[in-house]
Amino acid sequence: MKPEMYDIIDKLVELDAEYRQAQRDKYPDGVTFPGKSGNEMMKDLLSREKPAILEALDELAKDEIITVMALAWWGRGDGVAEPGATFSAVRAHAESIYGEGSVSYVFGMPLSKYLPAALERGHID
Template sequence: MTKAPPLPNLSISPEKAFFIVAMARQYGAKDGLTDPESGSNATDDGMRSVLEDRKGDPVRAELDSFIHDLNEDEQIDLVALAWLGRGDGSIENWDELRAEASRAHNKRTAAYLLEMPLLSDHLEEALSKFGHSAEEYEGSLL
């Protein structure tokens, strides 16, 4: 029986990655403006504005800040994880996937990731390939 090769090491901790998954899921659940003429009182518009994606959204701001504050290696891993979960590579070619993420790295990592459809799903899928599940980290999310 052949032994599976060891999994690559991640620079970003699973706790941080799953925090981003949870926040991205919250952010991704928001809609575009449903009533651009609504008043400023959420109860007046049936609380619909709570789920609207607006400029200055606090969830996006927190997520953007959190990703921006990661060190460069953690940001590179995060992009590579998103690509892995999206199906752009496999765990077997992690080093190549990560090298490509490193070449593409710039100061727009947060903006790039937050514009990616299904970011939370892609990250969760990739983390599962590294043997991690959200259930492991539910109580310990930052």
């Protein structure tokens, strides 16, 4: 992993934690949108105000988003990143599915939880 990714990770963890806390403060009982799919809910939320975490994700290059997505999976430790997997295989999978919705997908993940867990898990080549 490129050394500058560690600075990116630190910033994303900070921004994600701030955003999630603000959401908990604003919506202590959660947010629901009756009759809407997850994608519709995300679009509705994003149309209101662009959070700093989303702005930061939007500024990342494709390669960096792929790495963040792979790190989040690595930190979560299930699915393609289950025990026995290699980080390079997880990253290759992230690269293979990267597309138009990748930034929104990553935005929806608890990066302040998963990214530190990924670094703690280690074996990131």
